[in-house]
Amino acid sequence: MDGSTLRAAVRRVIGEMSPLGQRQADSGDRLIEDLGYDSLAMIELSLRMEQEFSLQAAQPEETLGIKTVKDLEDFVEQNAGTPADAG
Amino acid sequence: MTAVTTGPGLVLDVTETAAETAAEKRGRLATSADLYGRWERQQWAVAEVDPSRDAPRWQQLSRFARTQMLGSLAELEVGEVTVTHTLGSLIDNPPTEDDRIYLCTQLADEARHVKFFQAYLTDGCGISLADAEGTELEGSADYARVFAPELIAVTGALRDHPGDMDSWYRALVYYHLITEGVLASAALRTTRFLARRLNLEALDEGLTNVARDESRHVSFGLRAAQEGVAGGFAAVVEDSHFEAIAPAAWVLIGPARHNPAPAIHPALLSRAAQLRGAIEIARERLVKQLRLVGLAHLHDRAGRAWDEGIEVALDAYAERWGTPHPIRAAELAGGGGHHSTEGEHD
Numbered sequence: 001m002d003g004s005t006l007r008a009a010v011r012r013v014i015g016e017m018s019p020l021g022q023r024q025a026d027s028g029d030r031l032i033e034d035l036g037y038d039s040l041a042m043i044e045l046s047l048r049m050e051q052e053f054s055l056q057a058a059q060p061e062e063t064l065g066i067k068t069v070k071d072l073e074d075f076v077e078q079n080a081g082t083p084a085d086a087g
Numbered sequence: 088m089t090a091v092t093t094g095p096g097l098v099l100d101v102t103e104t105a106a107e108t109a110a111e112k113r114g115r116l117a118t119s120a121d122l123y124g125r126w127e128r129q130q131w132a133v134a135e136v137d138p139s140r141d142a143p144r145w146q147q148l149s150r151f152a153r154t155q156m157l158g159s160l161a162e163l164e165v166g167e168v169t170v171t172h173t174l175g176s177l178i179d180n181p182p183t184e185d186d187r188i189y190l191c192t193q194l195a196d197e198a199r200h201v202k203f204f205q206a207y208l209t210d211g212c213g214i215s216l217a218d219a220e221g222t223e224l225e226g227s228a229d230y231a232r233v234f235a236p237e238l239i240a241v242t243g244a245l246r247d248h249p250g251d252m253d254s255w256y257r258a259l260v261y262y263h264l265i266t267e268g269v270l271a272s273a274a275l276r277t278t279r280f281l282a283r284r285l286n287l288e289a290l291d292e293g294l295t296n297v298a299r300d301e302s303r304h305v306s307f308g309l310r311a312a313q314e315g316v317a318g319g320f321a322a323v324v325e326d327s328h329f330e331a332i333a334p335a336a337w338v339l340i341g342p343a344r345h346n347p348a349p350a351i352h353p354a355l356l357s358r359a360a361q362l363r364g365a366i367e368i369a370r371e372r373l374v375k376q377l378r379l380v381g382l383a384h385l386h387d388r389a390g391r392a393w394d395e396g397i398e399v400a401l402d403a404y405a406e407r408w409g410t411p412h413p414i415r416a417a418e419l420a421g422g423g424g425h426h427s428t429e430g431e432h433d
Binding site for chain 2: 017038039040042043044045046047048049050055056059062063064066072075
């Protein structure tokens, strides 16, 4: 999966799991303020991302600053293994 | 803790954990006669809750949310089945006739709770308790494997020695104060929070009804234990608490149940805070109950015993799964996962 396809897949998952209801997520959207993610939804999103993109446990400094969709796209691009069922 | 003040005696809301109010400190806990009157006024029916109305919403839940809720519901259902089976010996040997009449009302409550959780699992979640999935779900409940045998043993000892009041007070502590006052209280509060967050309306309504019943049950246990402590049974009430603390802490951690630690750090911290929240609620309930029954001097010792029990269970989790529990994972990653009751006060 190339970078732009991977990023699109990340946006798709984030949009699908938005607590505000399924919607299109854009790179500039903020997870909490724009897409309604609360703590439970963040946990669910993290677990789904790990499954879909074969993510490994991250160092805190890699993920503490994640606030926007783009932040997550960057993180997944850097940490994705062989996708399980993405795309 | 919110006190329900209708009637002549106090009944403390089992899902609240705040320190005692001034009214509670000087107030009298409800007597068995008071509790009987409340029971008549606080009736409800499983059929009116109608668990099937949650079925469409249940099918929309994520796998994580469904797994979490099923685990919680299984613990509650197994707990209710066990207490229904074991209350009889307490009914047969109470200190007073009023206590016996009250305990008979409690037995009816426990039967209704079993029916509610079984109906919810069947009609709301689509789980057949008779098939392999249901059997596995019930069998995986830590309460069934760890605490239920203890409760069965102490109520069995009472059945074998009817009239032995030491045995009666020991069974009371395991039943009313630890199973209901600590474990069920924490489970009801956190499960109801999740039910509201996930828009499971029938579950929220049913759990609210169950919590109201449990408030009467725990109030009975507190008042009976208070009278026991004042009447020469302080030693057995104290000993029973310290016997039961470690298995209770084990049940709340649930080393046999896999608990994924999210890779993304903010999610890991949220998960750890969520889990630690339930543990801290249970700890607060434990030490508060000791104060209310007249054993305030055990406050610090009980807190330490609880904390040690939690650490032992976290060690067991790491050994079982080869990876740290989310609470430990958050600590290792530099975040304590301190109790955060986001949205729990709604």
